[in-house]
Amino acid sequence: MxxxxxxxxxxxxxxxxxxxxxxxxxxxxxxxxxxxxxxxxxxxxxxxxxxxxxxxxxxxxxxxxxxxxxxxxxxxxxxxxxxxxxxxxxxxxxxxxxxxxxxxxxxxxxxxxxxxxxxxxxxxxxxxxxxxxxxxxxxxxxxxxxxxxxxxxxxxxxxxxxxxxxxxxxxxPTVREADGLAMSSRNRYLSGSDRERAAAISAALRAGVDAGPDGPEAVLHAAEKVLADAGIDPDYLVLTSPDLGPAQPGREARLLVAARVGQPRLLDNCAVSLGNPADGGK
Structure with missing residues (x-):
């Protein structure tokens, strides 16, 4: 010990x-x-x-x-x-x-x-x-x-x-449950139905990553839709540079979300590679 x-x-x-x-x-x-x-x-x-x-x-x-x-x-x-x-x-x-x-x-x-x-x-x-x-x-x-x-x-x-x-x-890197939910000490406060709904947070991040080649607006739109479909109204859902400044098309970015699901307030984020629609997504 x-x-x-x-x-x-x-x-x-x-x-x-x-x-x-x-x-x-x-x-x-x-x-x-x-x-x-x-x-x-x-x-x-x-x-x-x-x-x-x-x-x-x-x-x-x-x-x-x-x-x-x-x-x-x-x-x-x-x-x-x-x-x-x-x-x-x-x-x-x-x-x-x-x-x-x-x-x-x-x-x-x-x-x-x-x-x-x-x-x-x-x-x-x-x-x-x-x-x-x-x-x-x-x-x-x-x-x-x-x-x-x-x-x-x-x-x-x-x-x-x-x-x-x-x-x-x-x-x-963030460690996740099998359904993608980021591990947190506060997850134990999620009820059964809220626990299922909370998986939408990481699903929203994945949707944002998939939309990365289409640029910042597409990333946010894709992530917002997943959260809305799950009935989750985030405190914030933002796309920033890796140092939390403004995100730049064609560069690496960070997608960050915070949302209350039932009692707990949950945080998550992921790296996103942004395309630049003005340059054909490159």
Missing amino acids: PAVVRTVAELRAATAAAGTVALVPTMGALHDGHASLMRHARPLADTLVVSIFVNPTQFAPGEDLDAYPRTFEADLERCAAEGVDVVFAPTVEQMYPHGLEDQITVDPGPRATLLEGAQRPTHFRGVLTVVAKLFSLVRPDVAVFGEKDYQQLSLVRLMARELCLGVEVVGC
């Missing part, structure tokens, strides 16, 4: 002779998607650390902080199966020793006002603040994140670069 450490002092002792360190930050409720991150991270460093911390500062009032699933014993078994060396599971008091009100935070910048940031204005400030703290405490050489939360991945990469944190941020 991995060593379980809950304080900064215990973390320091557990990683004192760690050599190179890879970090997989999580909020627990681990599933096969998290396991894929661990498997990707395992050969990248001498020591693999997984953090399990449900971060209160990335939840706005009324969001599902209290209801967020907590399955620590099962998480520990999954970490053991993937060869994790250290599980860092701090308390809120360890991560925010001066309280949640009296703290220095990371300003995530203008890119965080888009997409998820428009829906959840304080979310990325909380995410980047806790990730910066984890980077400072664990001192990893490399950190591995999933592409499912693509905007988060983009912002963490930008923060690591702009703040000179010395951490290589690696993105891993």
Whole structure:
């Protein structure tokens, strides 16, 4: 079993002779998607650390902080199966020793006002603040994140670069259920009928990819139709460049969607190769 450490002092002792360190930050409720991150991270460093911390500062009032699933014993078994060396599971008091009100935070910048940031204005400030703290405490050489939360991945990469944190941020492809639904800890809240309907989110992305050669408008139209046919009204469905800027015909792009299906709010995205209709789709 991995060593379980809950304080900064215990973390320091557990990683004192760690050599190179890879970090997989999580909020627990681990599933096969998290396991894929661990498997990707395992050969990248001498020591693999997984953090399990449900971060209160990335939840706005009324969001599902209290209801967020907590399955620590099962998480520990999954970490053991993937060869994790250290599980860092701090308390809120360890991560925010001066309280949640009296703290220095990371300003995530203008890119965080888009997409998820428009829906959840304080979310990325909380995410980047806790990730910066984890980077400072664990001192990893490399950190591995999933592409499912693509905007988060983009912002963490930008923060690591702009703040000179010395951490290589690696993105891993989204892991999916057999019907294409992106794996998420929130999927467990889908009822039977909503679970079937949720598969339309990934189907919409596939339809957008197939329409890529016909250009940006065709991509969005194809994806919108699949969602509408399933009775899903997305919070957003957008096509951007890989760095979340404007999509350009004839180049690589990213198609991102967020939608509430029943209770859970689900995120997904995929890469799209855009044609340029003005040049005959090339």
